[in-house]
Amino acid sequence: MSHCNHCDAFVSSDFVRVFGDHEGRVYACPSCSANAGISQVSAERRASSL
Structure with a gap:
């Protein structure tokens, strides 16, 4: 099951x-x-997590 790396909510494939x-x-x-x-x-969030 996929989820958002920011808020951990479910997201579809x-x-x-x-x-x-x-x-x-x-x-x-x-x-x-x-x-x-x-x-x-x-x-923006991807760039800041590097």
Whole structure:
């Protein structure tokens, strides 16, 4: 089962495929980010976790 690495909420495999990184990690989801900004927030959180 997939989950958001930021808030630990469930995310579907389709969501991971679209918004996850190449290792299947998701850094933002509808539970912790506005729908319009998920891609941007995800990229920012991914960069800060490196």
